[in-house]
Amino acid sequence: MFPTRLRGLPVALLLALTAPIAVDPAAAAPLSETALAAQRQSYLDAERALAAGDRTRMRTLSPQLRDYPLYPYLRARELGQNLATASSAEIRQFLSQWADVPAAARLRGAWLRALAEQSRWDDVIADYRPGPDPELDCLYRTALLNRDRPDVALNNFQALWLREQPLPAACDRPVQAWASQGGLTPALAWQRFAALMGARNPAAARPVQTWLEPADQAWARLWLQVDQNPALILQAPDLQMAGSDRGAGIVTWGLARWIERNSAEAAPAFDEIRRRGLIADEQLLPLERRLAVLLAARRHPDALRRLDALGSSREDDSIREWRARLGLAQGDWPLVLRSIEHMPAAQAAQAGWRYWRARALESSGQNGTAERLYRELAGERDYYGLLAARRIGTPPTWTQRPLPRPPVATLRGLAARPAVQRARELFLLGRPGEARSEWEPVLRNADTATWRAAALLAADWNWYGQAIIWLARAGDWDDLVLRFPTPWRSEFENAAQDTQLPPAWLYAVARVESTLLPEARSGAGALGLMQLLPDTARGVASSIGYRLGDNSQLFDPAVNIRLGSVYLRQLLDRFGGNPVLATAAYNAGLRRVGEWLPAGTELAADVWIDTIPYSETRAYVRRVWEYMAIYESRLGGTAHGFEVERIEARAP
Structure with a gap:
């Protein structure tokens, strides 16, 4: 079990720290843990009664819970079930008393929507409070318009219009009113269209075309076509006119899109656009840098020339880093050393570049200087400290220092x-x-x-x-005890035994993926401790004969750990037992990692990791390696991380 972090404090103080205060500050002393546990059960009973429509049971339980911390949640749910018949006074009393409780904010939103459905515009005006929800903002503005207060209703509407997100249907009336009063100018319409396209949200941009002037509608249609086919920036006649602000903006956007999609294909297009003078040099510079970096990440044969062509005055940290990474990928240690020595002092002093400087010196026979650098790094508790310690055969430094206690x-x-x-x-x-x-x-x-x-x-x-x-x-x-806890110990150890994987590796993946939050949910839809996509989880479950119900099961640590560990095992088998590749694939996917394997020759594992094209995956693999070593130490083993020396070349 995770150790109690309040050890050493008197029992009386422990109770004071964990006992709840009463809802009414003037009420009696806080509840004891025993009384609190009883109220917790009564609260669950009251929720069930409310869901079942058992008002008699609710009337019995509710008064007993008035001093329970979650009483406002129960009351908000009760009021929310009866919004159609609730009185304004009753709702307002609750919203005033519990204004700082999130449940009150949710109830206010539901209340305002119910009022709008009933056309109770005066109540909408009275009960609205400014907030981030554009739907509620527009319901309030609509209420003001219905009470002939257009000046207040349309005040600062421009800020809402220019937000880079779709507007809900509730905003249709305010938009129409704003336009009819001359607030929605063609320039503002184009500004919103361009902002939404810049945010890569063409679906939200399309409806804005209605408000554009005819000439801009043509530009907008062309821009949407370029979104589908960036090559049009070299083909569409209207985009070949130097000096056109609209055309230059679309060409710049389209070239950036093309570079991100396929840098090798976009490189000659970049050169042609520069030759034609379609974009000013200051607009081309960030695109030129991005193109050079992406070509270097792909190990394109022209990458080094493009990096060097920028010159010292136009390069930035990413250009200098990728010049060094190209040297690593090519085994050109003199280039690595020159690239690091060319970096500004602050950049060269970063742990990663100190490590690679030592590796470059070692490769050139300067073993004494290299060993001194390794020893300096080995005293640091991070990924590169771990690598440096292994280079000189010393154990890493994993000193546990308990958190200084606040007053x-x-x-x-x-x-x-x-x-x-x-x-x-x-x-x-x-x-x-x-x-x-x-x-x-x-x-x-x-x-x-x-x-x-x-x-x-x-x-x-x-x-x-x-x-x-x-x-x-x-x-x-x-x-390290606080930062790297070992919860769900039996679940992780059982999964490790079933899959023949080190438990420290499973813990490290979960720690990096979710920060050990079972309820974690990524923007891409990955769920739970080990951040499994539902489709991936179902495929894994099917492969082991496990029946996975709805997606909510993935928030169960036992289920998530089991399926995540099996998936990691499958990746390990797919990559011939190489845990570095399996870890990278857990983050970036099988296909990408297969594409990143070296061509024609094998690479040292540390070199391959630091030349992974995706910065997210580079950082991910480093952190898993570092955290695995810490967890090995936490679980009573020897801290060493992955013992992988080489990454083999992919088959021709």
Whole structure:
């Protein structure tokens, strides 16, 4: 089990830190843990009664829960079920009393939508509060328009119009009113269209064409065509006219799109656009840099020439880094050394480039200088320190330093906050998403001492991910017990045994993927501790004869760990037992890693990792390697990470 982080404190203080305060500040002393546990069960019973429409049971339970931290959630749910018949006074009393509770904000949104459906515009005006939801903003503006207050309704509407996101249907009436009063000018229409295209949201940009002038509608149609086929920037006659602002903007955008999609194919197009003078040199420079970097990442034969063609005055850190990486990929150690020596002092002093300088010196026979650099790096607890320690055959430095404790008053004050009490109850009820909505606003602008206290409290609750997050926010890196906990120990060890994988590797992947938050959900739709895409999870489940129900099962640590470990095993087998390649594929996918294998010759594993084309995957593999070594130490083994020397060339 994860150790209690409040060890050494008196029992009375522990109770003070974890007991909830009453809803009414003037009420009696905080509830005991025993009473709190009983109320927690009553709260669940009340939720079930509410869901079943059992009003008699609700009337019995509700008064008993008035001093329970989550009472406002129960009350908000009760009111939310009866919005059609609820009185304004009743809703307003709740929204006023519990204004700082996220449940109140959700109820306000549902209430405003219900009022708008009933055309209760005066109530919408009275109960709206400014916030980030554009739908509610537009319902409020619509209410003002219905009460003949257009000046207030359309005040600062331009800011909403220029946001780089689709507008909900509720905004149609305000947009029409704004346009009829002359606020929506053709220039603003083009500005929104261009902003949405720049944000790569052509679906949201298309409806804006209605508000464009005829000439700009033609430009917009051409831009949308270029989105589908960037090669049109060299073919469409209207785009070949130097000096056209609209045309130059579309060509610039299209070239950037082309470079990102296929840098090798876009390179001659870049040269032709420069020859024709379609884009000013200052606009071409960032595209030229990006093209050179992507060609270098692809190890294109023309990459070094393009990097060098920029010259010292036009290059940036990424250009200098990729010149060195090209040297690594080609085994050209003199080029690596020259590239690092050409870097500004701050860049060359980064751990990675110090390590590669040592490797380059070692390759040229300067072993004494190289060993001195390795020894300096080996004293640092990071990926490159681990590599350096292995180069000279010394154990890495994994010193555990417990977190300095903030003042007791800070701990007590944080634990006593109503929002923190609600967060704790929500977490204990298995609702970490709602818990975070209470927890994070309290800490967002807090000081370092409060963040440390938050890490300690979260660890005491076994809220591992939040302990890690707030420890990092405080800038404390040395408490390895807090930073690298070992929850779900039996699940990880069983999965390791079933798949014949090191448990430290599984822990490291989960730690990097989700920060050990079982409820984690990525923007791409990956779910749970080991961040599995639902389709991937179903394929893995099918391969082992496991029946996976709906996607919510992936938030169950036992299920997620089992399927994630099997998937990692499958990747390992696919890449001939090479854990470096399997780790990279876990992040970037099988196809990409297959494309990144060296052609014609094998590469040292550390070289291959640092020449991975995707910066995200480079960082991912490094972190998994580093975290695996730490977890080996935490689990009682020897910290060494992956023992992989070479990455073999792909078959011709």
